[in-house]
Amino acid sequence: MAERITLVVLSGYNTDIAPLHGVAPNIRVVDARWKLLPEYRRSYPLAWASRALPPPPEEELATEGDPESAAMARAERDALLQEADIAVSFAMAIFPPDLPRRAPRLRWLHAASAGPDRLKEGKGQALAGNYIITTGRGYVNPLPIAEYILAAVFYFAKSLAQAHHDKGHLAFDPRSYRSQSVAGKTMGIVGLGGIGTHVARLAHGVGMRVVASRYSVDRPLLGAETGVEGVDELLPASSLTELLSCSDFVALCAPWTDETHHLIRDETLALMKPSACVINAARGELVDEEALKRALRAGRLAGAMLDVYDRELERLPDQELWAMPNVLLTPHVAGHSEGYGQLAMEFYCRQLRHFLGAQPLENVVDLARGY
Numbered sequence: 001m002a003e004r005i006t007l008v009v010l011s012g013y014n015t016d017i018a019p020l021h022g023v024a025p026n027i028r029v030v031d032a033r034w035k036l037l038p039e040y041r042r043s044y045p046l047a048w049a050s051r052a053l054p055p056p057p058e059e060e061l062a063t064e065g066d067p068e069s070a071a072m073a074r075a076e077r078d079a080l081l082q083e084a085d086i087a088v089s090f091a092m093a094i095f096p097p098d099l100p101r102r103a104p105r106l107r108w109l110h111a112a113s114a115g116p117d118r119l120k121e122g123k124g125q126a127l128a129g130n131y132i133i134t135t136g137r138g139y140v141n142p143l144p145i146a147e148y149i150l151a152a153v154f155y156f157a158k159s160l161a162q163a164h165h166d167k168g169h170l171a172f173d174p175r176s177y178r179s180q181s182v183a184g185k186t187m188g189i190v191g192l193g194g195i196g197t198h199v200a201r202l203a204h205g206v207g208m209r210v211v212a213s214r215y216s217v218d219r220p221l222l223g224a225e226t227g228v229e230g231v232d233e234l235l236p237a238s239s240l241t242e243l244l245s246c247s248d249f250v251a252l253c254a255p256w257t258d259e260t261h262h263l264i265r266d267e268t269l270a271l272m273k274p275s276a277c278v279i280n281a282a283r284g285e286l287v288d289e290e291a292l293k294r295a296l297r298a299g300r301l302a303g304a305m306l307d308v309y310d311r312e313l314e315r316l317p318d319q320e321l322w323a324m325p326n327v328l329l330t331p332h333v334a335g336h337s338e339g340y341g342q343l344a345m346e347f348y349c350r351q352l353r354h355f356l357g358a359q360p361l362e363n364v365v366d367l368a369r370g371y
Contacts (some may be wrong), residue, residue, distance in 0.1 A: 002026035005356070006083045008103075009033055011040070012090020012112065013054045015341050023352050032080045036096055038070075039077065043097045048313035051331070052092040078102055086355065088112070090344060092313075092332075100129035108132045108355055112140060112344040114194075114335075133365040137255075138194025139347045141335035145281050146198030148334035149251045150206070152279040152305035156249075157182045161303070161325060183207030188247030189231075190240070190263065191254030191282070197228055199251050204230030211246060213237050244271040249279060256283035264288060269295040277303040281334040284309040289318050296324055303327065307334040 008030045009017050020029045041049055041056065081102040088110045089095060096102060099109075106129060114137040155161065159177040166172050187203040189196045189212035200210045211233045212226075218236055221227075226234040235243055240263070244250060250272065254260045264278060265288040272278075278301065280287055289310050295301040303326040309317045316322075317329050354361055 002356075004028065005085045006030060006105075007352075008080060008084040008087045010036060010087050010089045010091075010096065011052070011094035012088075015090040015345065017090075017345075019345050019349055020352070023349050024356050027352075027356075030080055030083070032077070035073070035077050035080065038073070039096055040094055044094065045314045047315055048092070051313075052094050086110075086352075088348060090341075090348075100131075103129070106131045108134070108361070110134045110136075110348060110351060112136045112348065114138070114140070132361060133367075134351060134361050134363045135365060136344055136347055137363050139363070140344045141337060141340055142194040142198050144337040144340070145195045145253075145334045146202050148281055148307060148330075149195075149199050149253075149279050150202045152277070152328075153182055153185075153187070153203070153206075153208075153249050155305065155328065156277045156303050157185070161328065165325065184209070185248040186211060186246055188243045188250045189213070190243065190250065190252050191260075192228060192231070192234065193253060193255075195281070196251070196253040199253060200228055200230035202230075204232075208249075211235065211243050213240060213243050240268065241271055244268055245273075247276060248273065249277050252278070252280040252282045252286050254282055254286065256285045260286050262286070262288040262291075264292065266291040266294065269301060272301060274300050275302050277301070277305065279305045281307045284312050289321055293318075293321055293324070296326060306330070308332055 002024070004026055005024075006028045007020065009020070009032060011033055013033060017029065017031060020027070037053060037056065040053055044052075077096070081096060081099070082104065084103045084106050086108045087103065087106060090112045093111050093113050100106070109129065109131055111133070112135075114135055157180050159179050162173070162176050162178075184207060186209045187199065189199050189210065192200065192212040192214040196212055200212060203210050210231050212228070212231050213235045215237045217234055220236070220239065221234040223232065226232075228234065237259075252264070254263070263286045264280075269291055278287070278292070284306070287306070287310065292301070292304060296304065305328050306321075307330045309321070309329060312332060321327055322329055351361055353359075
């Protein structure tokens, strides 16, 4: 007889979890999303909670206002977590406070988001547990993010920022347009993983030369030798200087680790062409925002497209950076698409079958490496 497994769904309020019930008959699916909602509101910064959580239902407000009801609700939540053999978050790395202590039976935790770095933030302490951790890195939304990066290329190359300015002033200034051809320009990709490989293919498709970097490469590779469609040159991560100096557009696709923290700073920005643009669809912490502002003010960089910003889950963007005419910020939406939820669920169900069949899981987080 198959072992009985309790799967607790921790978050992800727009996700249809019905497919989980059909994976295997020995899985008991517990939907704890709404029960845990009050804890999430108290535990996470408002900027984070406002993105990942729905408005509080009336019954939650009534329960939280009564001490006895609140204590009973907390005891119920603790009981659910104590039974969890596996758990999944389909939201932006939202986890219950003190998860390792409250879920002593937990053997596997999955986060549908790509980067495990968010698991160490807030009060969830999800990285501290004695269980396997996996993510959706490279499977759920790499193509939409790559499309976003290519859209940023055209935004700057075709002077669409000037068009937006003119619209706001209800007057054209044709002499301020500086449109250029994308074909023949160089796309530099920092971090040739799941997202970066799609960026390379799309950039190559519009005639760009593609130079990329990857940590697992120990020497420069050219053409077919790279083994990646659309990549003209693949460099070791240590050759960042060469990549930045030759690129017209720099796409940041690397995970946030100790090594990549403030990868874009005064010294690396000084290597770039004054006509170059930075596109960050990875993590805001890859960019030293003060250094970025200095380069933009001085005309040592043409522009920046940022889907993320430093400490984005704690605060609003830097006001000066947000106001700069050659900077466009979006609220971490590059990976959004109409099929995102379905892809996340399909990948997790596949992982679930692997787990039940004692097969290796994909995207197991290496805590020492950081992703």
